[in-house]
Amino acid sequence: MKEKSIISLSNIGVTYNDGKKLAVNALGDITLEIKPREFIAIVGPSGCGKSTLLNILAGFVSPSVGSVTINGEPITKPHYQRGVVFQTPVLYPWLDVRENVEFGLKMRGFSPKERHKLSDKYLKEVGLEEFKAHKPYELSGGMRQRAALARVLVNEPAIILLDEPFGALDAITRTNMQLLTRLIWSGGKSTFFLITHDVDEALSLGTRVLVMSKRPGCVIREYDTDFTYRITETLSDKTRFSKEYIALREEILALIHHQTSDASGYII
Numbered sequence: 001m002k003e004k005s006i007i008s009l010s011n012i013g014v015t016y017n018d019g020k021k022l023a024v025n026a027l028g029d030i031t032l033e034i035k036p037r038e039f040i041a042i043v044g045p046s047g048c049g050k051s052t053l054l055n056i057l058a059g060f061v062s063p064s065v066g067s068v069t070i071n072g073e074p075i076t077k078p079h080y081q082r083g084v085v086f087q088t089p090v091l092y093p094w095l096d097v098r099e100n101v102e103f104g105l106k107m108r109g110f111s112p113k114e115r116h117k118l119s120d121k122y123l124k125e126v127g128l129e130e131f132k133a134h135k136p137y138e139l140s141g142g143m144r145q146r147a148a149l150a151r152v153l154v155n156e157p158a159i160i161l162l163d164e165p166f167g168a169l170d171a172i173t174r175t176n177m178q179l180l181t182r183l184i185w186s187g188g189k190s191t192f193f194l195i196t197h198d199v200d201e202a203l204s205l206g207t208r209v210l211v212m213s214k215r216p217g218c219v220i221r222e223y224d225t226d227f228t229y230r231i232t233e234t235l236s237d238k239t240r241f242s243k244e245y246i247a248l249r250e251e252i253l254a255l256i257h258h259q260t261s262d263a264s265g266y267i268i
Helices: 050-058 097-107 112-125 141-153 171-187 199-205 227-234 237-241 243-259
Strands: 007-016 024-034 039-043 065-070 082-085 159-163 191-195 208-212 219-224
Touching: 007 050, 024 050, 024 065, 039 050, 039 199, 050 082, 050 159, 050 191, 082 141, 097 112, 097 141, 112 141, 141 171, 171 199, 171 227, 191 199, 199 227, 199 237, 199 243, 208 243, 219 243, 227 237, 237 243
Parallel strands: 039 191, 039 208, 082 159, 159 191
Antiparallel strands: 007 024, 007 065, 208 219
């Protein structure tokens, strides 16, 4: 029996029109089934609609055409079961780390005891249990991003949407955050959905990598991958240097390059 999808997108299209300029077709005819506990990574040229697609899943944007559902119910607005981690950590500077992590639980009516139990669990998971009394401005960029991740995890969502969450981090912190994300995904129950400009990040984290076309964005190729399983099992990045990994990386880069160049081969 085929596993039932958690999220279904059917013939999704998005057109932006403010009444003053020409209409912009951001997305065109995307149909996608997302299964429980997948780690989907989306790559494509700038402006291809990756963020628009994530915003539809988050409930921030409604498609112009088509339908999107979670467990058979239409997605019409944001919900804690679809947590979002943005490139810039969204934390309240006047609250300490623990209060930030517990904010959503507080709004949902959890008791202080319940909130503390859950926040302790996920602050420990992201390695911030010793910093729970600190304000966000007292933390490094990587630590703030871990706090933002804990704030999503504490709601135990069905799907976690990652909007280029490591793009502003330095190389070492980025690698550490990728490792942490992989371990959280592999040890948890949530589905992960990542958009990124980094093909290596997509291949080393995703169990399914989707390549989008230039605007209006649609999925032109998808790959089922197991590199993230190999990296998790071996606790080593050696997989990134395998012939299979390098060949697939070059194939995806060529696809993206083809989408972003004109007939003469120059990047546009």
